[in-house]
Amino acid sequence: MADPQAATATQLRNIEARTGQSFEALCRLIQASGLAKIGEQRSMLMQRLGLGYGDANTVALLAKAQAEAPATAGADPLAAIYAGPKAHLRALHEQLSAEIDKLGPHEKAPKKSYISLRRKKQFAMLGPATKEQLELGLNAKELPAAARLKSLPAGGMCQYSVRLSSAAEIDAELLGWVRTAFDAAG
Template sequence: MTDLKQAVATQLANIEQRTGKSLSELTQIINNSGLSKHGELVTMLKTSLGMGHGDANTLVHSVRQTDGQSAAEGLSDVEVLDGLYIGAKAVLRPIHDALLLEIQKLGEFEAAPKKTYVSYRRNKQFVMIGPATNSQLEVGLNIKQLPEDPRLKALPAGQMCNFKVRLSDVSEVDAQLLGWIKAAFLAAG
């Protein structure tokens, strides 16, 4: 598996190339923006520099020297999922568990818990899973191309994933969805 620090360094170098600005200049833009919230900074970079979400997110984490996982730091995978699926969202936990059970059959990967979802990755992220609402779980698929399907929503370029699917019941964890996840898993190898 690619070293995550090297992957971030490569992404930062690509950001410099795409924006035509050095990391020092980009840091100055962030620090002089007057904004303090992570999401506001990401939106500002996307709007003012035309950056994609992933690049803007990585840049803000780099400048602020955070890893995007502080909400999950020191917690086990079970504790992270317990934190995501509390209250009204608890009914969605069995869907996440069913998906994870099937993903584990595909091979080795790592979990990168975030504040509102869990990113699953090999050399790169292949799927994101988390509660979208109190009644729907969202599966983000990071794969360039999938056949059109009414369940599958294509996302605009620059998003964290290329497609998303919303689930409200364990029965929706079916062969079709698992096929899409497997394709994303293989593409992330």
């Protein structure tokens, strides 16, 4: 299987060779154009530099990612997820996360609105469900029926979810469900 990052790097080198401009110069061209939308930037690059659709689109997307990177580099992913009216849920998230950390090594992959917890595969998702509740999604084949354990439709990223409003809900039953998902993930 081809490495997408290597393919993009090769594509970018080819674009730089064809246009005679470095990626930084292309970013400055986009910024100087004053165009905000990717489609507008893509069209401008196609018109001014004779780039094809795919090359122009790649440059516009990479330029946008680079422009946004300094604002998010080193940023605390939980700060973005638990901003505004959801801020009070962060403490509950951290308490549950600390309990899950005791199960063993795993990766925490921040997403836009939740944290994915992975071993060989994802075993749980943790993030705000509402302004008042935290949601824990569990990727486990079969868990025993319980009033607070919601079974989700097949084909989703998780088979079950639990909503929590307080630290008192982080109990042995909940941690048992997490242990089952954790063990199944690898």
